[in-house]
Amino acid sequence: MTAYEIEPDLEFWLPVPREFPGDGFQTPEEWAEDLSQCAIPDDAGLRETYRQLAVDVAVNQFEESSHTFWYSPEDGHALGTAHLAIFEDDPESSLEEIARPEYESVTPLHLESFKSGVFGKVVQTASTIASEEIAFDQIQASAAIGHIRTVGRSHGMIFVLEAYDADLTTLGFMMEPMVEFFESVSFAEDDEGEES
Structure with missing residues (x-):
């Protein structure tokens, strides 16, 4: 494994x-x-x-996530939280399909692909969801909530890194670091079948 x-x-x-x-x-x-x-x-x-x-x-971590990371740059220009979930790959679904949100965005959906040294390709979407359609206790009520989803596939796994925030400026700052985050992942065969 x-x-x-x-x-x-x-x-x-x-x-x-x-x-x-x-x-x-x-x-x-x-x-x-x-x-x-x-x-x-x-x-x-x-x-x-x-x-x-x-x-x-x-x-206030998402239960379905495998890891949580706090975006807390040293210069303090923004603070946000990203939740990483890891799933078994579904080869019949494209990265673009996986990256699309399950809801209809109230703003035009932004979808972009990036070359990745680790994953080959990473896809990121930016969308906006009306706050009455989402009920995350850790997000204060607002007219709309921004959502960034960044996905990559490798070694039979799908990595999905997501961030939600009512402050769209914070999400704007997080978009590039979320893509770069995927370059910090490495893979190795584990004889004991354990994942870290």
Whole structure:
């Protein structure tokens, strides 16, 4: 069986523990405190705001995702969350079909393909969903919610990285890093049949 490893650029992406206790942290609050101390050591007020945001990210992960990553660039220009789900490949479905959302976008659907050194091709869509059609507790109500979906296939698996945000500017900042994120994935044959 093929195992995968993800090593994202930590200047942009922070892996979020999927459960607690986990990854050396007993609680989301403990993880957020450690993260905020490292990220903002000299400003107590800003550090507390960052800590609260980190707690929100940790406790509001999508259950169907395999991994959660916090888009938290070092210069602080935007903060967003991306959820990575990994599925068994469906060879009869194109990447474009998989990347399209299940709903009708209230704005013109944007679909773009990119060459990938790891996946060969990565497809990304950008769409907008009316907020009354979506019920994610972690997203505040707004007239519309932006949705970025980035997909690639390799080694019999489909990787789907998604981000939702009411702040479309944040999603705009995340689009290119989400494509680049796919270059951080590597594959290796695992004799024990375990995936990381």
